[in-house]
Amino acid sequence: MQTKPMETTTASSHQMVTEEITLHTGKKTIKIGFTDQKLSGHAGQATIWSFARRKGYSKLLREVFPHHPTSPNAADPVDIGLGFTSGILAGADKLTRISWLRSDPILPEVVGIDKIVSQSTFSRFFGGFKGAGCNQRCFRPMGHWAMEQLPSRKGGYALDFDSTELMHEDGHQEGVAVGYTRQGLKPCLHPLLAVIEEAKLVAQFWLRAGNSSSANNVVGFTQDLLSNLPKHISLRLARADSGFCQDSWLSLLERRSLPYIVVARLNVKLRQLIRKETQWEATEVPGTDVAEIWHQEQGWEKPRRIILIRHRTEEKKRPGGKKLLEVPGYLFQGLVTSLPESVRGIEVWREYNGRAGLEGVIKDLDYGFALPKLCLKKFWATEAALSMAVMTYNLYILFQRHLGWLDRVRIETMRFRLFVTAGVLSYAQGSTTIKLAVRVKDRAWWRSIWEKILSEIPNCNAVGQQPAPA
DSSP, rough: OOOOOOOOOOOOOSSOOOEEEEEEEOOOOEEEHHHHEEEOOOOOGGHHHHHHTTTTTHHHHHHHHOOOOSSSSSHHHHHHHHHHHHHHHHHHHHHHHHGGGGOSSHHHHHTHHHHHHHHHHHHHHHOOOHHHHHHHHHHHHHHHHHHHHHHOOOEEEEEEEOOOOOOOOTTTTTTTTTETTTEEEEEEEEEEEEEEEETTTEEEEOOTTOOTTTTHHHHHHHHHHHHTTTTTTTTTEEEOOOGOOOOHHHHOOOOOOEEEEEOOOOOOOHHHHSSOOOOOOOOTTTTTEEEEEOOOOOOOOOOOOEEEEETTTEEEEOOOOOOTEEEEEEEEEEEOSSOOOTTHHHHHHHHHHHHHHHHHHHHHHHHSSOTTTOOSSSSSHHHHHHHHHHHHHHHHHHHHTTTOEEEEEEEHHIIIIIOOOOOEEEEEEHHHHHHOOOOOOHHHHHHHHHHHOSSSOOOOOOOSSSOOOO
16 A cells, blocks of 8 residues: 655645645745754753763762662662753753753763653652751762862962842742741742852751741851861851841851951941041041941840941942931941951951942852742751752852853853754764764863863863854
8 A cells, every 4th residue: 555645745734744834934945853862952061061070979869869779760869959050050940941841862871860850759769858857968069069170279268148039929839938038028939149259159048937037047157157167177266147137146257266247237326426526537538437336235244346438429320328317418337356456447348348249159059040930848958949040050060160260140140152052963883972062163172171071181271252253
């Protein structure tokens, strides 16, 4: 019996499915068909996964994950964690969107896993994190591993503390509660994090319920973080906003001999001091004057040094400071510090301004690593998913540092330049081959990246952040 081959037609028809689709663009006609070739738009992830493999990332997950396969057919927990990381790097912001990458033929090859699992498998995996102890045993060593990859630094690193809000308007997940946000009282989660400023690396991340205050549990958080630092990492300074200006935390830093700069609360008593005959000193910064006082807030065990800063509003070009109705024409700030008096007040203010980089880290975590979208039914499962996303962020930071990119590159830029690069997978003559779709003039840059990643002998040669212009 012979069959008549199907003919291609440009006409719309409900009775027939054609092999090709004809698209009229106005200038030309394009025929669209299908292919059985193994193609991917994420072949460029081979770069970061080669780096991760050489750093022992998979081995780390094997050591810290609490899960054990329940049957021979069960997915390997390490494969699940690696697949989750690859999905976040690809830009997925929900478990369902990560699982959508199951159809990608190249990602499992470059990651080194059997497959990317389904959304339900991801949910069961994170559901296996059932308490604070379980999460600590897993993610504490992961934070230590990330910090171990940093070099020692003469003078030490600055450690910045902050809390942020992850809003969830539906509000039915465990831990989601009404709390203060920049948009008013909203259902949210309220994580606490600390960032090593010079590296933009997240040193520690804890999740808290949405109705937690900024400094809730910060003493325990800090004690755990300081005890988890690698021996070669020294700290020169801790910085935080006014939400952390509490005696118990400041006293802890003083006992640990860790200098700090924390924004003071401009309460009534401190405002009264500003209104009095404060001896303001002009600085080299136009429109900015400083003064120093020793002041003991209610609830403090002792007086502390406070740097007062006032900015003339007509000359102030950057945000920061508060208006006082009693003193028009100025914006005021107060900084509590344990730095010695030999450090001038204006230098204390400049040192605190270095904390601004933390806002960029939080934006990266929110918009590039899906923190506001990853929320499961159970609180500890949510903390585990968010902690894995934070670990993915740290892996990306370490990767670009390895390439010599000390000027931070946003994850969206990294995806555009590297990760979202098309490739073709083939199995020819017993070997696996991936061919990247890279323009001829850009291939020298790609080869320099691979040379940097695969070099057996560490070198200090930085790779350009993008191909050289033609």
